[in-house]
Amino acid sequence: ESSGLSRAIESIPAYIAKSSFFFVLSPVIQSSGDQDTLFGPGSWSERGWCRVERALRELSPENSWIMIKSQTELELVASPVGAGGGGGAPGEGVFTVAGDKRKLAPILRQTLRRKLLLSLKSKDLEAYRVLLNLQSVTFRGLEVKPTSDLIPGDPADAAPGGSESRSPEVAHFLHQNGFKSVTDSDSRGWSTLHYAALGGDPSLIRCLLEEQADVNLQTKKDQPLVGLASFVSPLAISVFFRHNEAARLLLAAKAKVEGGLQPALNLAGISNNPEGIRILCHAGCNPHTTKDIFGFSAMEAAAGQGQVEAVEEILRQAGGRVSSWILNRALFLACCFRGGKAEMIHRLIEMRADVNRPYPFKGFSFEAAFMVAKSLQHRFGKVTNINKISYHSSGARPVIAAILSAQYEGAAALIAEGARLDLPNKRGCTAIDLAQGQDLPFFMTEALEGRTGECKHVAKAALEHSYFEV
Structure with missing residues (x-):
């Protein structure tokens, strides 16, 4: 057997x-x-x-x-x-x-x-x-020896001039990654230090810094293979992948905590890295003022991915004070993306987010331009989740976003907390209207018919099993 x-x-x-x-x-x-x-x-x-x-x-x-x-x-x-x-x-x-x-x-x-x-x-x-x-x-959490010997040959022979000016560790890294020098980058602007930050080995990163690797060099293009936009630093990569010792080392080498389309603090929130958030804030990051190119704060970024621990840490680093504007945006974004779980919804409401507040837009911003572009794509027949939500977001309440993104646990939690299903967005559509045609769970069907008891039961059960995530 x-x-x-x-x-x-x-x-x-x-x-x-x-x-x-x-x-x-x-x-x-x-x-x-x-x-x-x-x-x-x-x-x-x-x-x-x-x-x-x-x-x-x-x-x-x-x-x-x-x-x-x-x-x-x-x-x-x-x-x-x-x-x-x-x-x-x-x-x-x-x-x-x-x-x-x-x-x-x-x-x-x-x-x-x-x-x-x-x-x-x-x-x-x-x-x-x-x-x-x-x-x-x-291999995190497993007892596995990483593969590190796929490219044959002697690293000392791989680069002109030998390896007298490099440590054996750096020589091996460059050889296995197909780089000739510490200052090399690929076509996306990813340098040796960016790739070392992916691995998070403090010893290797220290050696690269001693070899004059640029601690603040930003990438030139996005890297879909790791889900990162362009203009990210080695520090941002380190905290995104929860390599916190590497992050401390980079900060000691004068890495900048701000900058980029996605600042390091936002990436630490997205990846649910409370320790990384603490490290960055102690190094000078301000959770009240740090924003990405769309104007989203680390609180909003973390909530959008359902990262409860990160949200709690950002709240602590903000001195327990987060504006209602940010909280209401965070609640809506949680229901748009992957944050629509009862635990996140409940916590944001405890922090005084309003379940019936329309999504607060920022006028004349990258975010507004992005939403208009996605709305036009939806209107002309390109139906995706983000296009659909963008089209209906003006004047929409969080429960509309939760239904459109099929995050039914989050929708149940909102309804249990008093979210109204009859409030229209600026296109005149209510949550009841937008739910038509969807194959809904029983508890949502009951709620649309005015019976919210099942939603309250589901929300309670989900809170008692806080691992549950939609």
Whole structure:
């Protein structure tokens, strides 16, 4: 039996690699055996084996996957390993049998090694460098030795002039990453220090800094393989991937805490890195004034991704004072993206966000221009989640955003807290109108007919199981 189980586990990567489609079936439902237990995208993303399957899919040639939330609502996810829409590292997931982590570790390492070799064979150095240096994130929580010897040869012979001016550690890093010098960058402006920040090894970063790597150099282009926009610094990358010792080292080397389209503080909020938020604020970041290019604060960025711990830390660093403007925007954004879970909704309302306040727009801003552009795309037939929400956002309450994004746990929590379903947006549409045509969970159908008891029960159950996330 044990041998059969081992063979079954070993076959998972092959099955996934041969699959044209990868579906995650995760509607919000109550357990038939325990009505106080809820299942959905959040419970799926917390399970260790589900994370393993997702990671293996993201390492396969066809790396996108589809999350089915209901008969009428689905989401296409094209995220890189460890950076996207399906939860965190496999080793940090929940396993019913603790020993399963030991079984999956070599499978995950073997699959990643194969992906690295394929990237080298196809001369895709960009993907190779990202995956090579992200191993510390991919294998987080597992006892796995990272792959570090794929490129043969002596590093001392790889660069003109030998390696007398470099440490062996730096020489090995440059050789395995295909760089000739510490000051090299790729076509996206990602330097040796940016890639070292992906891995988060303080010793390597220290050696690169001693070799005069530019601590404040920003990238030139976005990097979809790690979900980052252009103009990010090594410090921002470090806190985004929760490499906090590396962040301290970069700050000691005079790294700037501000700057970029996505400031380091916002990225620490998005990735739920409370320690990183503390480090940045102690180094001079101001949670009241730090904003990204769209004008979003770290509080709004963290809430939009459902990162409760980050929101709590930002509140502490802000001295317990956050404006109602920010809180109301944070509540709406939580319902637009991945923050629509009862725990986040409840906490923001405790902080005095208003469940029936329309989304507060900033006039003449990058955000407003972006929303207008997405609204026009929706009007001319390009229907995506963000286009649909942008089109209906003017004058919309959070419950409208939650229904449009199919975050039904969040919608239930809002209704339990007194959200009204009859308030129209500026296009004259109410939450009841926009829910028409959706295949809704039973508790939402009840609420649309004026019976909110089931929504209150769902919200209570979700709060008692705070791991649940939509």
